[in-house]
Amino acid sequence: MELAIVIAVVVVALVFDYTNGFHDAANAIATSVSTRALTPRVALVMAAIMNFVGAFLGQEVANTVGSVIAPPSGTHGLVIVMSGLIGAIVWNLITWYFGLPSSSSHALIGGLVGSAVASGTLVKWDVIVDKIVIPMVASPLFGFAAAFALMLAIMWIFRRRNPSRTFRGFRLAQTVSAAAMALGHGLQDAQKTMGVIFLALVTGGLVSADEDLPTWVILAAATAISLGTYSGGWRIMRTLGRRIIHLDPARGFASETIAAGVLYTTAFVFEAPISTTHTITSAVMGAGATKRFSAVRWGVARSIVMAWVLTFPMAGLVAAAAYWVSHLLLEVIP
Known part of the structure; x- marks a missing residue:
């Protein structure tokens, strides 16, 4: 029975990875498509390929995600991990339905923490604060400020150039910046699923905690997120690419460049599983605000921020409910 639950957890983790792909596809390509x-x-194909490649670039974020909670070995621990995944998937689907670019990353962490708290399992709050909460607050603030500064620099450098020719050049440059953004998304988000699968394998006693990630885990996570990305997330794409602000190619390039840089830095330097959604959305706002602050539709931005704030606790509550239901079912099943 324990092996069957491990397989079920792996399958559900890959389903989450797939929903992560179509939920966050807009992160990498919305700005390029809108401009x-x-x-x-073409954007979806490129994003899917770069997501797949990015998944093979490191394991630092996976290690962080796998160390957030310490579930007990055996069936009980596997139910805790499964419940965390269910919480994340449900919240992903809710925010996708309403077209809100919330964070799949924080839905996953919130789900794991919610099921752990409901079951009385150890939660490593020092890891949560250092690797999740602080980067969660810092990355969008930096993304906004850095994109604002980069766009001001672009405006000054190209102030005497022909606008039509300049925008044509930035459209070409966006091919590179969008690819870099998609690569960073694969680097960050595919690893989060790898971390959960590895946590399930350790909890089920199939591998030891000090082993490297099995190759099949990396390949499966990379494939699932790529397929999800290719299926597209058109509802969120409209929000990110058009409803926040009408982007031009220069501002799209600035947003994607800054967001990609933040994703790489946090993954390789800080080993922090940050939200690609938070990062690109704040960068779009920062670059757009250089037109004038009123050019950004702050009402839409307010709805997005509300989804950000709710993601962690709501995914946690769904995961806690899933744990209680699963726990009761295990008690009555002979």
Whole structure:
């Protein structure tokens, strides 16, 4: 029975990875599509390929995610991990339905913490604060400020150039910046699923905690997120690419460049599983605010921030409910 639960957890983790892909596809390509630098289908193919490649670039974020909670070995621990995944998937689907670019990363962490708290399992709060909460607050603030500064620099450097020719050049440059953003998304988000799968394998006693990630785990997570990305997240793409602000190619390039840089830095330097959604959305706002602050539709931005704030606790509550239901079912099943 224990092996069957491990397999079930792995399958559910890959389902989460798939929902992460279509939920966060907009992160990498919405700005490029909205500025017509890339067609939607070409952008999705490129994003899917770069997501797949990015998943193989490191294991630092996976190690962090796998160390957030310490579930007991055996069936009980596997139920805790499964419940955390269910909480994350449900919240992903809710925010996708309403077109809100919330964080799949924080839904996953919130789900794991919610099921752990409900079961009385150890939660490593020092890891939560250092690797999750602080980067969660710092990354969008930095993304906004850095994109604002980069866009001001672009405006000054190209102030005497022909606008039509300049925008044409930035459309070409967006191909590179969008690819870099998609690579960073694979680097960050595919690893989060790897971390959960590895946590399930350790909890089920199939591997030891000091082993490296099995190759099949990396390949499976990379494939699932790529397929999810290719399926597209059109509802969120409209929000991120058009409803916050109407982007031009230069501002799209600035947003993607800054967001990609933040993703790489936090993954390789701080080993922090930050939200690609938070990072690119704040960068879009920062670059857009250089037009004038009123150009940003702050009402839409307020709805997005509300989804950010609710993600961690709501995913945790769903996961806690899933744990209680699963625990009761295990008690009545002979």
